[in-house]
Amino acid sequence: MESILPKKKAKKPMQKSLKARDNELAVTNRQLEILDGGIFADGELPYFKDKIAEIGHFPLRPKKLEILQINVGYMCNQVCEHCHVDAGPDRKEIMTRETMKQCLEVIKNTGAHTLDLTGGAPEMNPDFEWFVEEAAKAGIKDFIVRSNLTIIRANKKYHHLPDFFKKHNVHVISSMPHYTRGKTDKQRGDGVFDKSIKALQELNARGYGMPGSDLRLDLVYNPSGAYLPGDQMALEKDFKKALDEDFGIQFHNLFAITNLPIARFLDYLIASENYEDYMYALVEAYNPAAVGNVMCTNTISISWDGWLYDCDFNQMLDLKVASKVKHISEYNEDVLNDRNIIISQHCYGCTAGAGSSCQGTVA
Amino acid sequence: MANSYYDPADLRKFGKITEWSEELGTKFFDYYGKVFEEGALSAREKSLIALAVSHVVKCPYCIDAYTKDGLQKGITKEEMMEAVHAGAAIESGATLVHGVQMMNKYNKLSM
Ligand code: SF4
Numbered sequence A: 001m002e003s004i005l006p007k008k009k010a011k012k013p014m015q016k017s018l019k020a021r022d023n024e025l026a027v028t029n030r031q032l033e034i035l036d037g038g039i040f041a042d043g044e045l046p047y048f049k050d051k052i053a054e055i056g057h058f059p060l061r062p063k064k065l066e067i068l069q070i071n072v073g074y075m076c077n078q079v080c081e082h083c084h085v086d087a088g089p090d091r092k093e094i095m096t097r098e099t100m101k102q103c104l105e106v107i108k109n110t111g112a113h114t115l116d117l118t119g120g121a122p123e124m125n126p127d128f129e130w131f132v133e134e135a136a137k138a139g140i141k142d143f144i145v146r147s148n149l150t151i152i153r154a155n156k157k158y159h160h161l162p163d164f165f166k167k168h169n170v171h172v173i174s175s176m177p178h179y180t181r182g183k184t185d186k187q188r189g190d191g192v193f194d195k196s197i198k199a200l201q202e203l204n205a206r207g208y209g210m211p212g213s214d215l216r217l218d219l220v221y222n223p224s225g226a227y228l229p230g231d232q233m234a235l236e237k238d239f240k241k242a243l244d245e246d247f248g249i250q251f252h253n254l255f256a257i258t259n260l261p262i263a264r265f266l267d268y269l270i271a272s273e274n275y276e277d278y279m280y281a282l283v284e285a286y287n288p289a290a291v292g293n294v295m296c297t298n299t300i301s302i303s304w305d306g307w308l309y310d311c312d313f314n315q316m317l318d319l320k321v322a323s324k325v326k327h328i329s330e331y332n333e334d335v336l337n338d339r340n341i342i343i344s345q346h347c348y349g350c351t352a353g354a355g356s357s358c359q360g361t362v363a
Numbered sequence B: 001m002a003n004s005y006y007d008p009a010d011l012r013k014f015g016k017i018t019e020w021s022e023e024l025g026t027k028f029f030d031y032y033g034k035v036f037e038e039g040a041l042s043a044r045e046k047s048l049i050a051l052a053v054s055h056v057v058k059c060p061y062c063i064d065a066y067t068k069d070g071l072q073k074g075i076t077k078e079e080m081m082e083a084v085h086a087g088a089a090i091e092s093g094a095t096l097v098h099g100v101q102m103m104n105k106y107n108k109l110s111m
């Protein structure tokens, strides 16, 4: 007789990036085909374009530029299942010092008040520290580094990072999928939870994230599966309580970010047969009030090789800005800001519920 | 016509019941939404109660919906399973407590 008891699952080997696996989704056109086809082409669900046209937001246009987000490379010490960058140790795309110099010119002259360094694990770029030191001199108001936390504990050469961040008054934003070990390790890999806890404690010891401290430490939460994030405030309350009670850890804000259906998360959605339900959930949660504040309306995203994009997601879909100015070498803020933003069905991820951006909710 | 009684895709169409009875449907959904708001009980606590009841009434739509709702609220699988056990314990207790009725009847009928 068949037993109804579950069989023990084999342990998953360390993943590779879609690119290294030669997965069909490593080709960005294939992703766009999926996002434009299926339930959208059938008319079962409305195109994002039509949805925002209803409220007079098509074409989507930028407002004042506030944030320069620079992706210094796709290499990462982790291979998270949901990663929209398809980052990992096998990715070799890394920003050169040449391109960094071009970015520094832009940083010195920009009207943006926030500089946001991301990756991959930005710290793995060999010129990362040089770049941070130079960029800090430009006196930009809010200087963010998106650190995955485990990198700080990954290798001796990164142990000094908390001191380095403090020295340059860097605002640290780190991902933490859950306050329990099981959920964290499932999304991000075995051992990630313990290393992240240790890294947070070290940041706290430098004053990061402490109540009233100017050393900003925020956490990013994104769901470990095919569902949308719950209420950001309620989650922040739960995270604060659990991390404080269990580990004495403090942090400032929690940003609840929706996973966008691109790259590895799209691969996961399709493989787990959740794609259609997830798109339905995104469209159902569409909030017109979030449209005016989506991230691309105040951000420019710069890739490791200097190309300009409306956001980090469009970067991963290789949708360069629809402007005469497409590369950092020819950067011109006024020309750039006079453009139409390129959208597709992944944009529903930014307008679901309270909206979602790299800084959390927007509505 | 579908050839099974339950289709997971029907859950998405739940809102359509309003089309055949506008007033009652709307009243129901207003009430439903209100019930699950943050109140004397947190939305998180209510989600766990809903999950337990979903199992007791054996509604596959509700089970899908409140498992997802729990995930969205950061509820762990251990908490969810304990809620299901709480529901199951009440349900089995409700069966077993009728054993007293059986005993009463047995005693009454026996010499
Ligand atoms: S989600 Fe972040 S930490 Fe995880 S693989 Fe992607 S870039 Fe690295």
Ligand code: SF4
Pocket (backbone or CB within 6 Å): A294, A295, A296, A297, A310, A311, A312, A313, A314, A341, A342, A343, A344, A346, A347, A348, A350
């Ligand atoms: S995915 Fe990018 S382009 Fe689309 S709405 Fe979000 S930020 Fe804008």
